[in-house]
Amino acid sequence: MIKIRKFKDEDAEAVADLIYESYRSFLSERLGDRFEQLCPRLSADHYRQTALHRTEDVETVSFVAEEDGKLVGFLQAEARAFGLGSLNLVATAPGSAGKGIGSRLFEEAYQFWTGRKLRKIVTSVASCNKTALAYYLRHDFVPEGYRKDHFFPGVDDIELARFLHY
Numbered sequence: 001m002i003k004i005r006k007f008k009d010e011d012a013e014a015v016a017d018l019i020y021e022s023y024r025s026f027l028s029e030r031l032g033d034r035f036e037q038l039c040p041r042l043s044a045d046h047y048r049q050t051a052l053h054r055t056e057d058v059e060t061v062s063f064v065a066e067e068d069g070k071l072v073g074f075l076q077a078e079a080r081a082f083g084l085g086s087l088n089l090v091a092t093a094p095g096s097a098g099k100g101i102g103s104r105l106f107e108e109a110y111q112f113w114t115g116r117k118l119r120k121i122v123t124s125v126a127s128c129n130k131t132a133l134a135y136y137l138r139h140d141f142v143p144e145g146y147r148k149d150h151f152f153p154g155v156d157d158i159e160l161a162r163f164l165h166y
């Protein structure tokens with residue numbers, strides 16, 4: 001059974017592996033030899049420090065999906081000033097894609113954003129990442145912009161947004 005819950009510090013190593021592997025799944029072909037240099041595995045400490053974080057203006061929260069004690073999904077969401085929010089990161093484990101885990105994580109983020117009465121949620125996706133683009137469209141995001149060679153030369157970025165109505 002898949003369980004969705006808030007991130008805990010002890011998840012950090014597994015999250016670091018999951019994010020690295022999932023980004024590799026759609027970027028390594030595009031970046032080739034440059035992948036390791038441009039997209040290194042971030043440390044577990046990075047996730048411990050950033051997954052649940054709060055400043056005066058920004059609240060960051062992260063959720064994980066667990067199946068039989070194994071971490072199979074991660075999503076990080078933010079609430080900012082001016083009624084803005086963002087979906088910073090979402091990934092499912094390579095063998096667990098297409099099973100509804102990304103959508104279950106999204107529901108959790110949606111509760112977080114609507115609980116704070118946010119107005120607009122933004123995210124972005126590499127234009128070559130058709131699966132993630134389909135995932136965002138499925139969750140009612142619409143394209144707002146297109147940034148050529150944005151995070152990496154050779155990888156264009158689509159800006160997406162979803163307005164929340166009450």
Ligand SMILES: CC(C)(COP(=O)(O)OP(=O)(O)OC[C@H]1O[C@@H](n2cnc3c(N)ncnc32)[C@H](O)[C@@H]1OP(=O)(O)O)[C@@H](O)C(=O)NCCC(=O)NCCS
Nearest residue numbers: 022090091092097098099100101102103125132134135138
């Ligand atoms: C994008 C990602 C998080 C989606 O998670 P998931 O658990 O596989 O998605 P779900 O099973 O909840 O599916 C939700 C929707 O996404 C779309 N989708 C998912 N997998 C798809 C696929 N292989 N092809 C086309 N659309 C797909 C569908 O619209 C689906 O809705 P439906 O089930 O009603 O058809 C996952 O594929 C992933 O981790 N990808 C690698 C990391 C990544 O690209 N992260 C985003 C970076 S911006």
